[in-house]
Amino acid sequence: MTTLTLVQGDITRQSVDAIVNAANSSLLGGGGVDGAIHRRGGPDILAECRRLRASRYGRGLPTGRAVATTAGNLDARWVIHTVGPVWSDTEDRSELLASCYRQSLRVADELGARTVAFPAISTGIYGWPLDDGARIAVATVRAADTAVEEVRFVLFDERAHAAFARQAG
Structure with a gap:
């Protein structure tokens, strides 16, 4: 059974096997969590992302x-990059958001990661409503068939922490 932990703070300061990056499809860094991970993690992450773009993901990560x-340079073994959907009030993209969490856990299992830190994917600049993003994140992780022992949701501020706490109940 996977333990869910909620932490308010900086995801780049977590000591875990894998940190999940709310990446953009280019994999070449950006703002928010993505920019922070690239800045603190250093040039090795960007170098590997460039190799991925040159090989399997020439058009970007879907x-x-x-x-x-x-x-x-992060206190983790791996960064798992996932591309969240941009919020739409005319199209239900919930399955794409859930897929970010499922696919990240699948990759974590392939790597043998036992502890994984997730941000609140898509709830920043991509505009996903925080309460709904928290609901999808918690429900998807709880339903996942994974060997990951601890999923740590690392929330940037009190508002996000409270939204996830309501869902984790």
């Missing part, structure tokens, strides 16, 4: 998929 790289 939304809802996940791929791993080194964690560089």
Whole structure:
């Protein structure tokens, strides 16, 4: 059974086997969590992302998929990059958001990761409503068939922590 832990803080400061990056499809860094992971993790992460773009993901990583790289200077073994969907009030993209969590856990299992830190995927610049994003994240992780022992949701602020706490109950 996977233990869910909620932490308010900086995901780049977590000591875990794998840190999940809310990446953009280019895999070449960006703002928010993505930028913070690339800055603190250093150039090795970007170098591996560039290799992925030059080989398997020439058009970028598709939304809802996940791929791993080194964690560089982070206190983790791997970074699992996943591309969350942009919120839409005209199209239900919930399955794509759930896929981010499922696919990240699948990659974690392939790597042998036992502890994984997740951000609140898509709830920042991608505009996903925080309460709904928390609901999808918690429900998807709880339903996942995974060998990961601890999923740590690392929430940037009190508002996000409270939304996840309501769902984790």
